[in-house]
Amino acid sequence: MEICQTIDSFRAVLAEARRTGRTIGLVPTMGNLHAGHASLIDRAAADGHFVAVTIFVNPTQFGPGEDFARYPRTPTEDLELCRGHGAAAVFMPTVDEMYGEKGVTTVSVASLTGGLCGRSRPGHFDGVCTVVAKLFNIAGPEAAYFGQKDAQQCAVIARMIADLNFPIRMVICPTVREADGLALSSRNRYLSPAERQQAPQLYAALKLAASMVPQGTTDANRLAAAIADHLARLAPLGKIEYVEIVNPHSLSPVQQVDRPVLAALAVRFDSARLIDNMRVEPEPSGG
Amino acid sequence: MEICQTIDSFRAVLAEARRTGRTIGLVPTMGNLHAGHASLIDRAAADGHFVAVTIFVNPTQFGPGEDFARYPRTPTEDLELCRGHGAAAVFMPTVDEMYGEKGVTTVSVASLTGGLCGRSRPGHFDGVCTVVAKLFNIAGPEAAYFGQKDAQQCAVIARMIADLNFPIRMVICPTVREADGLALSSRNRYLSPAERQQAPQLYAALKLAASMVPQGTTDANRLAAAIADHLARLAPLGKIEYVEIVNPHSLSPVQQVDRPVLAALAVRFDSARLIDNMRVEPEPSGG
Numbered sequence: 139m140e141i142c143q144t145i146d147s148f149r150a151v152l153a154e155a156r157r158t159g160r161t162i163g164l165v166p167t168m169g170n171l172h173a174g175h176a177s178l179i180d181r182a183a184a185d186g187h188f189v190a191v192t193i194f195v196n197p198t199q200f201g202p203g204e205d206f207a208r209y210p211r212t213p214t215e216d217l218e219l220c221r222g223h224g225a226a227a228v229f230m231p232t233v234d235e236m237y238g239e240k241g242v243t244t245v246s247v248a249s250l251t252g253g254l255c256g257r258s259r260p261g262h263f264d265g266v267c268t269v270v271a272k273l274f275n276i277a278g279p280e281a282a283y284f285g286q287k288d289a290q291q292c293a294v295i296a297r298m299i300a301d302l303n304f305p306i307r308m309v310i311c312p313t314v315r316e317a318d319g320l321a322l323s324s325r326n327r328y329l330s331p332a333e334r335q336q337a338p339q340l341y342a343a344l345k346l347a348a349s350m351v352p353q354g355t356t357d358a359n360r361l362a363a364a365i366a367d368h369l370a371r372l373a374p375l376g377k378i379e380y381v382e383i384v385n386p387h388s389l390s391p392v393q394q395v396d397r398p399v400l401a402a403l404a405v406r407f408d409s410a411r412l413i414d415n416m417r418v419e420p421e422p423s424g425g
Numbered sequence: 426m427e428i429c430q431t432i433d434s435f436r437a438v439l440a441e442a443r444r445t446g447r448t449i450g451l452v453p454t455m456g457n458l459h460a461g462h463a464s465l466i467d468r469a470a471a472d473g474h475f476v477a478v479t480i481f482v483n484p485t486q487f488g489p490g491e492d493f494a495r496y497p498r499t500p501t502e503d504l505e506l507c508r509g510h511g512a513a514a515v516f517m518p519t520v521d522e523m524y525g526e527k528g529v530t531t532v533s534v535a536s537l538t539g540g541l542c543g544r545s546r547p548g549h550f551d552g553v554c555t556v557v558a559k560l561f562n563i564a565g566p567e568a569a570y571f572g573q574k575d576a577q578q579c580a581v582i583a584r585m586i587a588d589l590n591f592p593i594r595m596v597i598c599p600t601v602r603e604a605d606g607l608a609l610s611s612r613n614r615y616l617s618p619a620e621r622q623q624a625p626q627l628y629a630a631l632k633l634a635a636s637m638v639p640q641g642t643t644d645a646n647r648l649a650a651a652i653a654d655h656l657a658r659l660a661p662l663g664k665i666e667y668v669e670i671v672n673p674h675s676l677s678p679v680q681q682v683d684r685p686v687l688a689a690l691a692v693r694f695d696s697a698r699l700i701d702n703m704r705v706e707p708e709p710s711g712g
Contacts, residue, residue: 145590243584244532246532248531268589271589276590276592297530301528301529302555303432305436305562
């Protein structure tokens with residue numbers, strides 16, 4: 139496994155892989171890798187690619203009050219995980235290597251980034267899009283792998299790829315969860331024991347809403363209210379930031395579950411802000 | 426010469442060229458090609474590339490009051506010129522092909538786009554950067570060719586390429602001029618005979634300023650004033666929009682010509698807005 143810290147050396151490794159006929163599968167991460175990231179690497183390898191993992195805690199996607207400084211950095215364990223899952227190359231640049239001469243160029247996806255997480259994290263998705271565009275241009279991958287856990291990020295990047303004609307296939311992999319349902323996230327480690335105990339209720343609340351649809355509740359407001367009620371009762375340490383039922387592509391709010399929708403939520407515990415989401419399908423109409 | 430109207434067919438032509446070992450030289454244009462564009466094609470061919478010319482009057486870089494509708498469109502003559510200069514492929518997409526599902530993604534280069542032409546054309550450079558990023562991703566060229574005539578555009582795109590890590594060599598070619606000094610531009614055809622007669626004074630004014638530097642005038646304000654004075658006297662049909670002496674890369678105003686600078690100006694005639702610029706070098710310091 140090649141470990142690269144400069145753009146040039148990473149490009150050289152990928153160019154050599156191409157010379158031997160390989161295609162590139164890119165797995166962009168911020169490190170502190172867990173089984174969710176591993177599933178992306180596994181999928182990229184299963185798709186036959188030369189798997190390139192990037193590990194970069196991108197400062198431009200963190201807001202002023204956010205956790206950039208304390209975001210967990212675990213390079214030794216990360217490299218071990220990458221190796222164990224068959225990654226072929228890992229790119230671990232410094233901030234200076236990525237943004238040396240301070241960048242003044244921004245990629246923005248309007249209309250998908252104002253709601254949900256974008257409401258409380260202004261500028262976050264500009265930072266995400268810009269660094270992902272940079273990584274796309276650095277690596278030139280045939281495919282790029284992202285986790286459904288970050289549903290808004292997936293929708294935004296899908297739109298950026300389409301709008302800017304990146305010749306890249308985006309593969310979105312299912313959220314990986316703990317046995318009790320908590321979606322894997324590097325920020326779970328911030329949780330206090332009591333918060334950790336309540337955190338699985340995010341997933342439980344989403345499952346509850348999904349189960350109401352086949353029973354005839356298709357009104358989005360009622361579903362959102364049921365989620366909020368569940369969280370208020372069973373995860374009282376968390377403050378609900380949003381619960382929304384939206385179109386999975388445009389992220390616009392929907393009124394009725396008459397086609398597949400995304401139920402998405404963010405909950406702020408004292409020590410960590412957690413997000414989760416679930417695709418909810420309408421019942422097939424009787425015929 | 427291959428003529429392509431869809432992204433897919435253009436990509437297929439370029440992929441075939443690559444299979445035969447060719448590199449791609451991209452010449453992005455808005456059509457109505459003249460000797461300035463021809464010089465870009467010639468240079469790309471001389472550099473050994475498979476030369477791909479794009480012809481697309483990009484609506485997103487025109488402001489509400491600007492000349493998008495009447496911008497000259499001369500596809501037959503354009504194709505003849507491309508063929509005559511050895512272009513290998515021409516991409517002429519419709520607006521729908523480029524922006525079908527209305528794009529919501531924008532590429533912006535802050536700090537280089539607020540001054541000079543950006544002041545009177547808000548959003549213009551976002552439109553330019555976004556369409557150029559699209560064309561880069563569609564064609565994946567090794568090199569891209571632009572004319573020095575559009576100096577701010579060159580600085581902005583150079584910055585976008587650097588900031589977003591496009592693996593593309595940008596080649597900036599000298600401004601091509603009429604015998605009387607007027608920089609070639611598709612908009613010259615809008616000029617009335619009287620305006621056309623005065624238009625060469627833009628270049629004459631820039632040359633005047635450049636000639637003052639070796640004679641000891643290095644104060645940027647005095648140079649700009651000399652240009653403005655020249656224009657007021659000899660091109661009175663034109664209204665000066667700006668005359669500025671700036672750093673050629675950052676486009677920030679400079680006070681002294683103590684290193685190479687860019688003298689840039691825009692003049693608004695009744696029937697057309699013209700721009701021109703000249704790189705001005707300081708005298709080598711005596712020893």
